[in-house]
Amino acid sequence: MAKSMAAKDGEAPRTRDAEATQKRILAAAKREFSRLGLGGARVDDIAEKANANKRMIYHYFGSKxxxxxxxxxxxxxxxxxxxxxxxxxxxxxxxxxxxxxxxxxxxxxxxxxxxxxxxxxxxxxxxxxxxxxxxxxxxxxxxxxxxxxxxxxxxxxxxxxxxxxxxxxxxxxxxxxxxxxxxxxxxxxxxxxxxxxxxxxxxxxxxxxxxxxxxxx
Amino acid sequence: MAKSMAAKDGEAPRTRDAEATQKRILAAAKREFSRLGLGGARVDDIAEKANANKRMIYHYFGSKxxxxxxxxxxxxxxxxxxxxxxxxxxxxxxxxxxxxxxxxxxxxxxxxxxxxxxxxxxxxxxxxxxxxxxxxxxxxxxxxxxxxxxxxxxxxxxxxxxxxxxxxxxxxxxxxxxxxxxxxxxxxxxxxxxxxxxxxxxxxxxxxxxxxxxxxx
DNA sequence: CCGCTAAATAACTAAATAGTTACATAGGAA
DNA sequence: TTCCTATGTAACTATTTAGTTATTTAGCGG
Structure with a gap:
C-alpha cells in the first residue's frame, strides 16, 4: 500500500501540505465560480473538488x-x-x-x-x-x-x-x-x-x- | 375604506386580476434576475416584490x-x-x-x-x-x-x-x-x-x- | 524520539430555499 | 341568488447551504 494515506483512486497525495491544499482550493474555486457564478457556486462542491475539507477553505480564506x-x-x-x-x-x-x-x-x-x-x-x-x-x-x-x-x-x-x-x-x-x-x-x-x-x-x-x-x- | 381588499399602505390594488398579477410577477422577476442572476435571485423575494404570493408564480409560470x-x-x-x-x-x-x-x-x-x-x-x-x-x-x-x-x-x-x-x-x-x-x-x-x-x-x-x-x- | 502546533477530518447547526398542500373567496355563469 | 372555478393566501416540508465545533494526526523543532 502507499506510504500513509487514503488518497482515493488516482487523486493527488493527501499528506499535510498547506501550500498545495491552498492551490487545490483556488483551482477548484476558480472552476466553480466561473462555471456557476458567485451565487451559484457551492462551498461544499469547491471543497470536494479540491479534494480538501470545507473547514480548510474557511481556515485559509475566511469566507466564500x-x-x-x-x-x-x-x-x-x-x-x-x-x-x-x-x-x-x-x-x-x-x-x-x-x-x-x-x-x-x-x-x-x-x-x-x-x-x-x-x-x-x-x-x-x-x-x-x-x-x-x-x-x-x-x-x-x-x-x-x-x-x-x-x-x-x-x-x-x-x-x-x-x-x-x-x-x-x-x-x-x-x-x-x-x-x-x-x-x-x-x-x-x-x-x-x-x-x-x-x-x-x-x-x-x-x-x-x-x-x-x-x-x- | 377601499372597495374590498387589504392592500397594505400605498400598494397596488389587490382584487383578483390574473393578467395584472402575471405582469407584476414578470416585472419583479426581471428586476431580481437581472440584479442577482438566475442563481442569486430568490423566488420568495420575487413574490414579495411583485406584491403577489409565491404560489401564483408556480401557478402561472411553472418553475423558477x-x-x-x-x-x-x-x-x-x-x-x-x-x-x-x-x-x-x-x-x-x-x-x-x-x-x-x-x-x-x-x-x-x-x-x-x-x-x-x-x-x-x-x-x-x-x-x-x-x-x-x-x-x-x-x-x-x-x-x-x-x-x-x-x-x-x-x-x-x-x-x-x-x-x-x-x-x-x-x-x-x-x-x-x-x-x-x-x-x-x-x-x-x-x-x-x-x-x-x-x-x-x-x-x-x-x-x-x-x-x-x-x-x- | 518526544511533544506541540498547524493541518486536516467529520459531524453539526441555524437559516434559507424551491416547491407543495390545504384552505379561502371573488365574482362571473346559470 | 347560487354555485363553481380561477385567483389568491398561509403555513408547511424536505433539502440545501454557509459557516462552526469537536476531534484527530502529521511531522518539525528541540
Missing part, C-alpha cells in the same frame, strides 16, 4: 466572498503577467498592436474562466475588486503598453493623434470578449456555431481589421 | 427556470420591437448605420437589465433560449435590417463589399455592450467613472467612429 476575491485577483494577475511577456517594444506600432489584439483573443480563448469571473464581478458591481489593494499596480503595465504603442504609431506617422488609450483598450477587449461570452446566445440568434475553427479564424481576422482601421491615419 | 425563460424571451421581444420601429429604409446607408449604432447604445443605456439577463443566460450556456420556440422569428428582422444597410452602402459606393452581417452586428453590439456590462471593473482598472455624461458622450462617439471606419471603402 474572500475566496472569490482571491480567485479574481489571481485571474487579473495572470492575464497581466501573460501580457507583460509580450515584449512589443521592438516592433513597429502596427505590428505591435496586431500582436496585442491577437494575444487578447488567444488569452480569452484559452482562459474562458477569466471572462465569466469578470462578468460575475460586474454583476456584483466590482465590490470585491474595489476593496483590493494591489489591483491598481497589477493593471498599470497594460495602460503603459497601449499608450506606448499609440505614441509610437503617431511618431511613425501611421496612427492618428489624440486617440484615448482607454477607448482603444476597451474596444480591443470588447470585440473579442463579447464574441466569447455571448457565444451561446449568439449561436441561437445567428444560427451558427461560434467555436468552429473556421468561425474563430474569421472573427479574429475581423477583429484585427476593426482595430487597425480604427487607429490608422 | 421557466419564469426566467419567459423574462428572457420578453426581453428579446422588447429590444427587437424597439429596433423595428427605427425605420431606416429612407436613409443613406451611412446615416442608417450610425442611427442603428446610436440606437443600440441608447437601448443598452436605458435597459441595463437586458445586458445582465443575457449574461446570465450565457453563463447557463443559453439553455433556456435554446428551447424557446419563437426566438428565431423574433431575431430575424435584425438580420434583415443590417443586411439591407450593408447592401445599400455597397450600392451607394460608400461601404466595402463582402462584409459579413453577423460580424458587423456582433461588433456593433460588442463595443457598447462591453462598455456597459464591464463598467464596474472598468472603473477600477481605468480609475474613472464610466457613467458621467462626458464619459458616455465620448464613448458613443468613439463607437460610431469605430463602426463607420470598419465598413467604409
Amino acid at each position: 466572498e474572500d475566496l472569490f476575491k482571491k480567485v479574481l485577483e489571481d485571474a487579473y494577475q495572470d492575464i497581466r503577467a501573460a501580457e507583460s511577456k509580450l515584449d512589443l517594444k521592438g516592433l513597429p506600432a502596427e505590428a505591435a498592436l496586431e500582436k496585442l489584439v491577437r494575444f487578447t483573443w488567444k488569452y480569452y480563448l484559452d482562459h474562458p474562466e477569466f471572462l465569466t469571473l469578470v462578468n460575475s464581478e460586474n454583476l456584483h458591481k466590482a465590490r470585491h475588486l474595489k476593496s483590493s489593494q494591489n489591483i491598481e499596480a497589477i493593471n498599470r503595465p497594460l495602460h503603459n503598453m497601449v499608450q506606448d504603442i499609440l505614441d509610437r504609431g503617431v511618431r511613425e506617422g501611421v496612427f492618428r493623434a489624440g486617440l484615448d488609450e482607454m477607448q482603444l483598450n476597451v474596444t480591443i477587449a470588447a470585440v473579442s470578449y463579447y464574441y466569447f461570452t455571448n457565444r451561446f446566445t449568439g449561436a441561437v440568434v445567428y444560427k451558427r456555431d461560434f467555436m468552429t475553427e473556421e468561425a474563430l479564424r474569421a472573427r479574429i481576422d475581423f477583429n484585427v481589421d476593426t482595430i487597425l482601421r480604427l487607429v490608422r491615419v | 427556470e421557466d419564469l426566467f425563460k419567459k423574462v428572457l424571451e420578453d426581453a428579446y421581444q422588447d429590444i427587437r420591437a424597439a429596433e423595428s420601429k427605427l425605420d431606416l429604409k429612407g436613409l443613406p446607408a451611412e446615416a442608417a448605420l450610425e442611427k442603428l449604432v446610436r440606437f443600440t447604445w441608447k437601448y443598452y443605456l436605458d435597459h441595463p437589465e437586458f445586458l445582465t439577463l443575457v449574461n446570465s443566460e450565457n453563463l447557463h450556456k443559453a439553455r433556456h433560449l435554446k428551447s424557446s420556440q419563437n426566438i428565431e422569428a423574433i431575431n430575424r428582422p435584425l438580420h434583415n435590417m443590417v443586411q439591407d444597410i450593408l447592401d445599400r452602402g455597397v450600392r451607394e459606393g460608400v461601404f466595402r463589399a463582402g462584409l459579413d452581417e453577423m460580424q458587423l452586428n456582433v461588433t456593433i453590439a460588442a463595443v457598447s455592450y462591453y462598455y456597459f456590462t464591464n463598467r464596474f471593473t472598468g472603473a477600477v482598472v481605468y480609475k474613472r467613472d464610466f457613467m458621467t455624461e462626458e464619459a458616455l458622450r465620448a464613448r458613443i462617439d468613439f463607437n460610431v467612429d469605430t463602426i463607420l471606419r470598419l465598413v467604409r471603402v
